Amino acid sequence: xxxxxxxxxxxxxxxxxxxxxxxxxxxxxxxxxxxxxxxxxxxxxxxxxxxxxxxxxxxxxxxxxxxxxxxxxxxxxxxxxxxxxxxxxxxxxxxxxxxxxxxxxxxxxxxxxxxxxxxxxxxxxxxxxxxxxxxxxxxxxxxxxxxxxxxxxxxxxxxxxxxxxxxxxxxxxxxxxxxxxxxxxxxxxxxxxxxxxxxxxxxxxxxxxxxxxxxxxxxxxxxxxxxxxxxxxxxxxxxxxxxxxxxxxxxxxxxxxxxxxxxxxxxxxxxxxxxxxxxxxxxxxxxxxxxxxxxxxxxxxxxxxxxxxxxxxxxxxxxxxxxxxxxxxxxxxxxxxxxxxxxxxxxxxxxxxxxxxxxxxxxxxxxxxxxxxxxxxxxxxxxxxxxxxxxxxxxxxxxxxxxxxxxxxxxxxxxxxxxxxxxxxxxxxxxxxxxxxxxxxxxxxxxxxxxxxxxxxxxxxxxxxxxxxxxxxxxxxxxxxxxxxxxxxxxxxxxxxxxxxxxxxxxxxxxxxxxxxxxxxxxxxxxxxxxxxxxxxxxxxxxxxxxxxxxxxxxxxxxxxxxxxxxxxxxxxxxxxxxxxxxxxxxxxxxxxxxxxxxxxxxxxxxxxxxxxxxxxxxxxxxxxxxxxxxxxxxxxxxxxxxxxxxxxxxxxxxxxxxxxxxxxxxxxxxxxx
Amino acid sequence: xxxxxxxxxxxxxxxxxxxxxxxxxxxxxxxxxxxxxxxxxxxxxxxxxxxxxxxxxxxxxxxxxxxxxxxxxxxxxxxxxxxxxxxxxxxxxxxxxxxxxxxxxxxxxxxxxxxxxxxxxxxxxxxxxxxxxxxxxxxxxxxxxxxxxxxxxxxxxxxxxxxxxxxxxxxxxxxxxxxx
Numbered sequence: 001x002x003x004x005x006x007x008x009x010x011x012x013x014x015x016x017x018x019x020x021x022x023x024x025x026x027x028x029x030x031x032x033x034x035x036x037x038x039x040x041x042x043x044x045x046x047x048x049x050x051x052x053x054x055x056x057x058x059x060x061x062x063x064x065x066x067x068x069x070x071x072x073x074x075x076x077x078x079x080x081x082x083x084x085x086x087x088x089x090x091x092x093x094x095x096x097x098x099x100x101x102x103x104x105x106x107x108x109x110x111x112x113x114x115x116x117x118x119x120x121x122x123x124x125x126x127x128x129x130x131x132x133x134x135x136x137x138x139x140x141x142x143x144x145x146x147x148x149x150x151x152x153x154x155x156x157x158x159x160x161x162x163x164x165x166x167x168x169x170x171x172x173x174x175x176x177x178x179x180x181x182x183x184x185x186x187x188x189x190x191x192x193x194x195x196x197x198x199x200x201x202x203x204x205x206x207x208x209x210x211x212x213x214x215x216x217x218x219x220x221x222x223x224x225x226x227x228x229x230x231x232x233x234x235x236x237x238x239x240x241x242x243x244x245x246x247x248x249x250x251x252x253x254x255x256x257x258x259x260x261x262x263x264x265x266x267x268x269x270x271x272x273x274x275x276x277x278x279x280x281x282x283x284x285x286x287x288x289x290x291x292x293x294x295x296x297x298x299x300x301x302x303x304x305x306x307x308x309x310x311x312x313x314x315x316x317x318x319x320x321x322x323x324x325x326x327x328x329x330x331x332x333x334x335x336x337x338x339x340x341x342x343x344x345x346x347x348x349x350x351x352x353x354x355x356x357x358x359x360x361x362x363x364x365x366x367x368x369x370x371x372x373x374x375x376x377x378x379x380x381x382x383x384x385x386x387x388x389x390x391x392x393x394x395x396x397x398x399x400x401x402x403x404x405x406x407x408x409x410x411x412x413x414x415x416x417x418x419x420x421x422x423x424x425x426x427x428x429x430x431x432x433x434x435x436x437x438x439x440x441x442x443x444x445x446x447x448x449x450x451x452x453x454x455x456x457x458x459x460x461x462x463x464x465x466x467x468x469x470x471x472x473x474x475x476x477x478x479x480x481x482x483x484x485x486x487x488x489x490x491x492x493x494x495x496x497x498x499x500x501x502x503x504x505x506x507x508x509x510x511x512x513x514x515x516x517x518x519x520x521x522x523x524x525x526x527x528x529x530x531x532x533x534x535x536x537x538x539x540x541x542x543x544x545x546x547x548x549x550x551x552x553x554x555x556x557x558x559x560x561x562x563x564x565x566x567x568x569x570x571x572x573x574x575x576x577x578x579x580x581x582x583x584x585x586x587x588x589x590x591x592x593x594x595x596x597x598x599x600x601x602x603x604x605x606x607x608x609x610x611x612x613x614x615x616x617x618x619x620x621x622x623x624x625x626x627x628x629x630x631x632x633x634x635x636x637x638x639x640x641x642x643x644x645x646x647x648x649x650x651x652x653x654x655x656x657x658x659x660x661x662x663x664x665x666x667x668x669x670x671x672x673x674x
Numbered sequence: 675x676x677x678x679x680x681x682x683x684x685x686x687x688x689x690x691x692x693x694x695x696x697x698x699x700x701x702x703x704x705x706x707x708x709x710x711x712x713x714x715x716x717x718x719x720x721x722x723x724x725x726x727x728x729x730x731x732x733x734x735x736x737x738x739x740x741x742x743x744x745x746x747x748x749x750x751x752x753x754x755x756x757x758x759x760x761x762x763x764x765x766x767x768x769x770x771x772x773x774x775x776x777x778x779x780x781x782x783x784x785x786x787x788x789x790x791x792x793x794x795x796x797x798x799x800x801x802x803x804x805x806x807x808x809x810x811x812x813x814x815x816x817x818x819x820x821x822x823x824x825x826x827x828x829x830x831x832x833x834x835x836x837x838x839x840x841x842x843x844x845x846x847x848x849x850x851x852x853x854x
Contacts, residue, residue, distance in 0.1 A: 005791070007756070007757060011800070018790065018791040020762045022771070025771070025775075025787060031776070
């Protein structure tokens with residue numbers, strides 16, 4: 001083959017053809033006039049260590065996906081329901097217990113109101129769900145309350161919403177993981193000392209699952225969610241049949257209430273008061289956490305994104321409402337409240353024991369599904385948190401890396417950031433759920449309130465058909481969630497106040513990041529009407545040398561190609577050695593002046609920089625300063641471990657002059673025949 | 675040698691969806707069924723019909739794991755040496771093969787793109803198919819709307835039909851609705 005063209009003979013005499021080599025084809029594809037598209041080979045690492053790292057990543061995360069495969073990674077409604085709803089649905093496993101823990105202080109009369117409280121919360125759920133359905137339809141780019149508040153209230157309020165959400169997503173991961181670990185350590189007490197390790201390992205597993213991409217995460221996480229939902233619905237159906245048709249269940253026996261009161265450190269019930277009911281309502285409202293996740297992740301849905309997200313949100317709200325009210329109905333009718341002694345028993349486990357029977361296979365299966373779902377509740381945050389960060393990054397409120405998609409089109413930086421922060425929280429709080437709980441659910445109600453207030457403003461501005469009804473729903477929901485936000489914060493104080501401090505700090509951080517990006521943008525801005533002519537500034541090249549060798553000769557020759565004024569600078573502590581070099585230099589590299597800088601204090605970098613200063617000052621002040629190109633000869637080591645032996649001075653020189661005015665650094669690597 | 679009038683004839687005269695041929699492999703060369711072919715050389719003319727024939731061949735090749743070689747021949751006039759640096763530097767020429775590769779990839783089939791310079795397109799195609807021991811050569815037959823509309827059979831197709839050592843498919847472009 002000559003010059004990429006291979007002459008070939010044909011079958012017939014005189015038939016000839018030339019096969020033309022296409023060197024670009026392995027790495028690029030011409031996809032339009034002047035436009036090339038990189039193939040996978042162009043993105044593949046070229047070094048040995050890079051290839052090894054890529055192989056490890058491929059093993060754990062799968063092959064890298066092309067951007068155009070993003071649509072294939074989108075979620076169907078069934079998978080999205082599992083991915084975005086595991087947090088909300090899992091809260092039905094403990095929301096009833098949170099209500100009964102408060103109501104038990106009011107005695108039997110208060111406990112019988114448990115169902116009413118859960119229905120009230122379900123009404124709130126309906127209001128919040130309707131509001132977020134509207135958000136999905138009105139703001140298809142995702143971001144949930146952040147997008148709503150940004151559009152309707154401006155930047156500062158939207159950042160409050162975003163901060164509250166970010167905090168709550170982190171807390172969801174930390175709390176649900178520690179809570180699930182507690183389920184395991186309750187079953188196997190020997191593992192109690194390893195709870196932090198188990199928690200961190202669980203987060204690592206969920207992280208890997210999410211880094212593999214949305215669709216695979218959906219495949220991994222959908223089954224436990226649906227198993228829990230199916231077995232819970234069966235339990236509610238069987239239990240309700242036994243209560244309604246079989247006449248079983250007779251409310252709370254006095255002994256159970258007395259025992260629960262004793263465990264709460266009380267001797268008598270305080271009776272049914274409005275305050276008690278509000279506290280119970282606030283405690284049970286934890287069931288709503290995670291409702292906003294779907295509105296944040298609208299772009300993850302298959303087209304039509306908004307419609308599918310809205311439908312999924314409705315399905316999630318219905319499921320959550322049915323599970324929550326159903327479990328509370330069974331608990332209240334079977335006279336169940338939480339038990340701490342002789343062994344801790346959650347309300348939901350007692351309900352399933354009553355319905356499915358003690359020590360039966362269905363009972364253990366249900367418990368296993370519940371524990372698994374609690375583990376996976378963290379997964380909702382792993383989808384919503386990185387998306388919110390990506391949206392914030394798009395608005396310059398977060399580092400731009402959070403907007404980049406990884407090999408599998410997942411927002412890898414956001415996923416890793418969430419995993420690191422949540423794992424750190426688990427370590428700092430010693431893997432104890434009860435230490436983390438006070439920080440939980442505060443942010444989400446602030447967020448709900450801002451979102452619904454934003455929707456009120458939206459309806460007032462847009463006024464589409466039927467806006468009055470929608471406005472009324474949002475106003476009702478906004479009032480309720482605002483009350484719940486205050487009650488939850490007050491009930492969980494003083495720990496909850498940490499969140500109230502963190503939110504403004506995060507807002508300030510995000511405003512600071514934006515200011516930084518905006519400043520850089522202004523600095524680099526180029527007016528559209530300006531036409532740039534070719535360069536007019538003079539250029540000169542300065543080559544720091546350590547003698548005459550192939551690397552130096554190559555650098556000097558390169559310098560001669562880019563500037564008419566080239567000089568070499570040799571910094572030495574030995575004047576004689578310098579003069580010896582000069583004699584050789586003038587013989588071997590004529591036409592390139594060599595400046596010898598004698599350095600009696602043995603420094604190399606500083607005298608060179610001082611020489612550049614002098615050079616700059618000697619330039620005539622009436623002429624525009626020239627561009628000084630410092631050409632660094634560098635030797636490329638064969639192996640990575642050899643690199644430490646070479647170019648250390650060049651590295652220091654580079655560090656000393658990088659960013660210097662009117663100065664450009666050019667590395668000229670000398671590569672011996674590897 | 676066998677001649678096919680393309681998938682349009684296999685279905686209806688006006689049906690432009692040639693890619694459905696893959697769903698009915700028994701409509702293709704019958705004496706080698708299955709597999710229909712082991713290695714096919716697809717001639718690319720650089721026109722809008724290229725995508726159609728690449729998609730057609732890809733979809734037939736995919737289930738039988740046949741190899742597909744896409745060949746684009748740049749004809750070099752006698753005023754220039756045959757090995758003149760013409761095709762290698764031309765973005766448009768490279769794009770013909772790159773576009774075909776993209777179409778095949780969307781059907782999850784890998785093709786080998788080959789760029790040739792020759793005095794005669796037909797001879798180069800036949801020689802390339804012979805050298806590669808191909809058992810199928812596929813060409814597109816464009817429809818020219820001018821002068822009342824007709825198929826521009828040119829001289830390449832007759833040459834290939836006469837000289838190719840393997841089966842030949844000529845995939846004609848669908849006739850536009852207004853001229854049918």
